Amino acid sequence: MDMDMNTDANANHDQITLETAAGPAAAYVATPAGGTGPGVLVLHAWWGLNDDFRRWCDELAAAGFVALAPDYRAGRVARTIEEADAMRGDFGVEQTQSIVESAHDELLRRSEGGAVGIVGASMGAAWAFHLAETRPGQVDAVVAYYGISDADWSAIEARVLHHFGDRDQMDPLEDAEAMQSELEKAGVHARLEVYAGADHWFAEPSRTEHDAEAATLAWSRTLDFLRG
Template sequence: MAKKQSRPGKGAPRRAGQDWDFPADGDGAPALHGYLALPASGHGRGVLVLQEWWGLVDHIRDVCDRLAREGFVALAPDLYHGERARDPDAAGRLMMDLEIPRAERDLAAAAQALLGHQSVTGPRLGAIGFCMGGQLALFAATRNPRIGAVVDFYGIHPRVTLDFSQLEAAVLGLFGERDSSVPPEAARKLESDLQSAGKRVRIRIFSGVGHAFFNDTRPDVYDATAATSAWADTLAFLRQELG
């Protein structure tokens, strides 16, 4: 069972990004909130970063910062609108209470805002998601042809339905051999479904690791070797697909 989220220590690196409000998708809707990280160069390809079931927590901000240090402009929209979970029961409730039509609108607004940001270059975005966010990254790409690359870290959400006939993005899937939430057979089925739909996909199943192996704020599940390899794959994939 997942344990509580830990907080970064005093030695955590300074944030590269900042909180950012952007227009909602719809007239009169309140502004949406997210975390935006810019590269030192001031410009780069845009990447959406989609949260785990915990919410927009420090781990997700850190992923944005890491992408910025690699030359990308990274935006993590707050899909829970300010709510955070500190324990698995609360996280599960937030995930299941997520209104998918509202999340779809929020994802569309985030993509539009990121594409319109003065620092973003190129016509297409990448999308990276973790756990719940992995499934939502795929979902967003089936709704938005301007998402050209999806990195799905052990994605799962029982109420998200995917129509791969509408997908134009290439997909990189990163899963753990010992993941009881998204077991290897689920990862292989995803690969088979994408291939049957004629989509470009690469799935990696990392030996000996479980769900959330990339989350370094959770020492009970984090695996440094798998995470380092998965990150290298992620960067290479985004650079190849986004240019």
């Protein structure tokens, strides 16, 4: 992804520890040089908190946001689908939920305003919708990269932008279109962007599915959407 031209190259980053009901959990935080800004929670895909998602935080901070990415895989990083699928069984839903919710609480303390944006990828997108559903007054916008959910859309107050490739073989485009239809029926301000030739994980440079052109366009749209 190309860095936005109106960004702050002096953004800072740090590793912190979240205290959660499931025990301590690490998180990566990136802040603008000025130290403050609107908050964005970054929720990683099933690989774990790898450099792709840290880079998302850095680029968000460079664009003026306080970005926080919790690690709900305890420092482990999968590099293949088989590794990620096997690792998924080692982490329960309640444990992940506790970490995601604690990260949201921490970001609310650190950012400007009473609500934050969320950018989630695949599994992380599903957790983004969970927060938007269960904490509607504290989530302003959700940007979902190739993520499907069966949330109660009528409970969501956040604006929604979701990015999908038309060659996605994990979550087919028709599922994204059906979700968009349900969002619209529920009265949610939602937009579906489709990328020709792109597959699942197209926005992650470490993946063989990475599509640089689609990723750059999606990131530009993401920043514009988060800025409102």
